Amino acid sequence: MAKVRLFGRASEVAQGQKEMRVSCKTLGEALEYLKKAFGDEFTALVFDEPGNVRPFINIFVNRKHMSQLQGLNTQLGDQDEVLIVPAIAGG
Amino acid sequence: MKEAGLEDRVAVVNFDWADFIPEAMISGEIDATVGTPPLAVLCERAVKARQVMPPGKIWPSNPSYGIIAQKSMLEKRRETVLEFIRLHEEATNLMRKEMAHAASIIAGVMEVVDKEFITEALKISPRYCVSLPSYYIDSTMRFIPVLQRMGYIKRPLNREEIFDTSLVEEVHTEPPHYMEAIK
Numbered sequence: 001m002a003k004v005r006l007f008g009r010a011s012e013v014a015q016g017q018k019e020m021r022v023s024c025k026t027l028g029e030a031l032e033y034l035k036k037a038f039g040d041e042f043t044a045l046v047f048d049e050p051g052n053v054r055p056f057i058n059i060f061v062n063r064k065h066m067s068q069l070q071g072l073n074t075q076l077g078d079q080d081e082v083l084i085v086p087a088i089a090g091g
Numbered sequence: 092m093k094e095a096g097l098e099d100r101v102a103v104v105n106f107d108w109a110d111f112i113p114e115a116m117i118s119g120e121i122d123a124t125v126g127t128p129p130l131a132v133l134c135e136r137a138v139k140a141r142q143v144m145p146p147g148k149i150w151p152s153n154p155s156y157g158i159i160a161q162k163s164m165l166e167k168r169r170e171t172v173l174e175f176i177r178l179h180e181e182a183t184n185l186m187r188k189e190m191a192h193a194a195s196i197i198a199g200v201m202e203v204v205d206k207e208f209i210t211e212a213l214k215i216s217p218r219y220c221v222s223l224p225s226y227y228i229d230s231t232m233r234f235i236p237v238l239q240r241m242g243y244i245k246r247p248l249n250r251e252e253i254f255d256t257s258l259v260e261e262v263h264t265e266p267p268h269y270m271e272a273i274k
Contacts, residue, residue, distance in 0.1 A: 007114060008133075011204045045202065056201050058110055065108070086203035089109040089130035 002076040004030060007085045012058070013041040022082075027061060028072030030082055046084065058085045111136050125149065128215035132208055146216050151219045152230040152269075154223075155216075165255060176262045180221040185220045187268060220268035227269075 001021040004078060011018050015038065024030040029054075029068040035043045046057050059066045061074050076082065092098050103119055106112055113133045115121045123143075124134065134140035146153070158179065160172050184191040194209035201209075213219075228250055238244045 005135060007110070034127075054202070056203050058108065060108070063107065063111070085108075085110045087110055088201075088204055089112055089133055 001078055002030060002080045003080055004034065004082045004084070006086065007083065009045060009086050010042075010084045013045050014038045024076055026072065027059070027066060027069075027074040027076060027082065031059075031072065032075060034084075045086075056087045058087050059083070060085065116140060127252075129204075129208075131215055132211045135211075136208075137148040142215065147218075150230070152226045154227050154231050165258075169258070173258055175263060176221060176258055180262055183221050183268075184217040186213060190214070218269045220263075221259060222263040222265075222267040222269075223254070223256050224267045224269070228254055228256075 001023045004018050004021065004022050006014050006017060014034065022030045022033050024033060035047075046053060048054050053066070053072075061069055061076065062081055063083070066072070066074060074080070092101060104115075106115070109126055109130055112121070112124050112126060112130060116124065116134050116138050123140075124130065128146070131140070131142050135142075141156070146155070158172075158176065165172060185196075190191075190210060190213050191206070194206045194213060197209045198204060198206040231253070232250055233248055235244070239247060
């Protein structure tokens with residue numbers, strides 16, 4: 001089970017949860033789980049209407065941005081850590 | 092650090108992404124940070140951090156961002172670039188003159204922070220203008236030796252290789268608005 005950590009607003013729309021374990025094989029599966037677990041508010045924050053990850057949401061696997069990996073097809077194992085971080089601090 | 096004799100007393104940590112910094116402040120991994128106005132607001136909210144030096148004192152007249160276009164685009168689609176700069180000027184005017192309204196728009200687009208957050212961030216660095224005065228160019232040029240020393244560039248660059256101010260001069264004919272925002 002991969003570890004998922006939620007930051008800032010992403011945590012707020014996930015009932016305040018900051019960290020959890022998710023049973024999944026890919027990043028896409030992990031996000032699907034989170035959508036089902038936390039419902040519309042979480043889904044609307046992270047995804048746009050066509051279902052793409054919003055530009056102001058950064059998703060990292062082991063601190064590498066998903067765009068530098070295989071996107072939603074990035075494989076996840078027990079040792080992997082997913083970070084969902086609203087992009088605010090960058091300039 | 093070297094000049095101030097702080098090399099042995101302060102360890103500098105580089106983060107790949109600025110958005111990791113607030114968490115590092117919360118966890119105590121770092122004690123202080125250098126970054127953007129939104130980062131300052133985040134850290135203030137998260138750990139009651141305080142701004143100890145405003146942006147203008149760290150690096151006066153620093154061009155915190157730039158509009159970069161390929162030469163081919165400047166040659167073939169100059170009007171498009173001009174139109175972009177005109178729109179950009181409208182946006183900077185809005186941020187300067189109607190900050191609350193601008194904050195609402197920005198918060199609506201970003202969705203991850205509220206209007207109050209954006210307003211606080213805009214107030215930290217209220218130098219919004221599209222003009223490119225010589226003191227901004229000079230400030231950039233002073234950074235060239237540092238970039239070369241750090242290995243980012245192989246040889247010194249001159250200002251003509253970096254800047255084409257003709258478009259901005261066409262769009263922004265009045266004096267720069269940077270200083271009027273400093274109170």
